[in-house]
Amino acid sequence: MTDFIVYGIPGSPYLRKVLLGLEEKNLPWRLSPLGFGEHKHPAHVERHPFGRIPVVDHGDFRLYEAQAILRYLDRIAPEPPLTPSDDPRKEARMNQICGIVDSYLMNDLSAPITFARVVAPKFGLPVDEAKLEAALPRAAICMAELSRLLGEQDFMAGDAISIADLMLAPHLAAFAGAGESKPMFARQPNLRRWLERMNERPSMQATTWERVTEIAQAA
Numbered sequence: 733m734t735d736f737i738v739y740g741i742p743g744s745p746y747l748r749k750v751l752l753g754l755e756e757k758n759l760p761w762r763l764s765p766l767g768f769g770e771h772k773h774p775a776h777v778e779r780h781p782f783g784r785i786p787v788v789d790h791g792d793f794r795l796y797e798a799q800a801i802l803r804y805l806d807r808i809a810p811e812p813p814l815t816p817s818d819d820p821r822k823e824a825r826m827n828q829i830c831g832i833v834d835s836y837l838m839n840d841l842s843a844p845i846t847f848a849r850v851v852a853p854k855f856g857l858p859v860d861e862a863k864l865e866a867a868l869p870r871a872a873i874c875m876a877e878l879s880r881l882l883g884e885q886d887f888m889a890g891d892a893i894s895i896a897d898l899m900l901a902p903h904l905a906a907f908a909g910a911g912e913s914k915p916m917f918a919r920q921p922n923l924r925r926w927l928e929r930m931n932e933r934p935s936m937q938a939t940t941w942e943r944v945t946e947i948a949q950a951a
């Protein structure tokens with residue numbers, strides 16, 4: 733299979749989702765790393781008019797939007813499957829969780845809290861404490877709702893890993909590095925156990941911030 737070229741910045745949860753999909757499918761990929769802020773430079777805006785990461789090139793096919801990329805991987809490399817096919821309700825749950833991640837969790841948890849506590853210190857950026865404080869109740873709703881949807885299942889959409897797990901894991905793995913996550917994971921122990929199981933997967937271990945930074949430095 734043609735190598736996938738992935739444009740992204742190490743540490744980005746959206747980059748990690750795509751790398752997780754490639755790793756879970758055992759597909760060949762190479763990172764084309766961008767420096768912090770470089771996603772707004774003209775060369776990247778030409779790839780992604782909204783100035784975001786990640787972008788993937790597969791031969792002459794260019795794609796952005798993590799969900800679209802993961803669904804593409806699942807279609808062109810069907811094994812192991814990342815979409816439940818035995819029950820339309822499981823597939824609907826998967827789609828619902830993907831929507832929650834993109835529409836609520838990113839804005840209410842990752843951007844205001846994880847960025848402030850985990851990313852900003854690494855880059856010496858200022859932290860807006862008022863914005864962080866204001867986001868806490870909304871982040872708590874995200875955690876409570878994801879916990880409710882997970883219930884006692886092994887994975888977010890049932891008993892097998894799916895795109896929903898790959899969409900969510902990078903956010904919660906990074907959020908775990910913020911002190912504010914501790915009481916939330918304590919209130920939602922099933923989410924904490926799910927994250928522990930996800931963190932044990934080879935795909936997660938191959939795509940930590942440290943590992944992707946090493947790959948970027950070698951690129």
Ligand SMILES: N[C@@H](CCC(=O)N[C@@H](CS)C(=O)NCC(=O)O)C(=O)O
Nearest residue numbers: 744745746783784785786797798799
């Ligand atoms: N909906 C997009 C979201 C991508 C996204 O927000 N990526 C972040 C990095 S984790 C980004 O590029 N942020 C830069 C910015 O907001 O300017 C996707 O699914 O790929």
